[in-house]
Amino acid sequence: MQFTNPGSIDRFFRQHNRLSDTYRVLREVDSRVIAESNEAGEDVPVVNMVFRRDRHSYQRRYNAPTANEIAMVFVNSDEEPPFERDIRGYPLNPENPQQPFINTNILSPNSDPMAYAILFPYGETGWQPNWRCESYQGAQGNQSGVNVTMLHYKSALTAVRDDFNTIISAGKLTQQWIVDSYLQVEANNLNFIRTHQ
Numbered sequence: 790m791q792f793t794n795p796g797s798i799d800r801f802f803r804q805h806n807r808l809s810d811t812y813r814v815l816r817e818v819d820s821r822v823i824a825e826s827n828e829a830g831e832d833v834p835v836v837n838m839v840f841r842r843d844r845h846s847y848q849r850r851y852n853a854p855t856a857n858e859i860a861m862v863f864v865n866s867d868e869e870p871p872f873e874r875d876i877r878g879y880p881l882n883p884e885n886p887q888q889p890f891i892n893t894n895i896l897s898p899n900s901d902p903m904a905y906a907i908l909f910p911y912g913e914t915g916w917q918p919n920w921r922c923e924s925y926q927g928a929q930g931n932q933s934g935v936n937v938t939m940l941h942y943k944s945a946l947t948a949v950r951d952d953f954n955t956i957i958s959a960g961k962l963t964q965q966w967i968v969d970s971y972l973q974v975e976a977n978n979l980n981f982i983r984t985h986q
Contacts, residue, residue, distance in 0.1 A: 806911055806912040900973075916943070
């Protein structure tokens with residue numbers, strides 16, 4: 790993949806990434822809102838990309854980072870990593886064009902491809918609950934199915950292989966994905982304990 794300008798990156802994603810055709814980009818949402826406001830003769834509202842934060846937290850506590858390091862900061866009353874994510878998708882749904890948006894959580898197989906499009910350029914789905922590997926060779930030599938945990942899946946993605954691996958070749962974005970993956974695994978494990986014990 791050789792990209793010479795942002796337009797070539799956009800063309801690549803629109804051509805190869807399965808998620809790019811199913812979700813509106815913010816520009817399309819903004820254009821639709823402007824057209825609808827002009828038709829109705831109303832003032833054009835501001836369209837925002839939202840990164841939700843806890844309004845009850847002390848706002849000046851988290852200033853801009855002073856070190857050049859990757860970290861994940863979350864504030865939660867029960868001191869657990871967040872299970873729900875603020876990844877909002879605007880689906881292109883011809884049957885219901887007024888569907889406003891959908892939110893995803895860490896159990897969605899699309900959460901990583903949506904949040905890290907550069908690491909998953911083809912939009913391939915990620916881990917999902919109750920995922921089984923049917924070709925597992927057991928210790929006794931028998932073929933058996935085994936559940937693949939989120940930790941096993943994320944570990945397999947970071948394995949060194951003979952061919953190019955975008956996930957381990959993205960520098961600081963790789964570091965961010967690893968930290969985010971750690972929090973996803975911890976949140977999933979804690980959620981499992983909470984709901985199954």
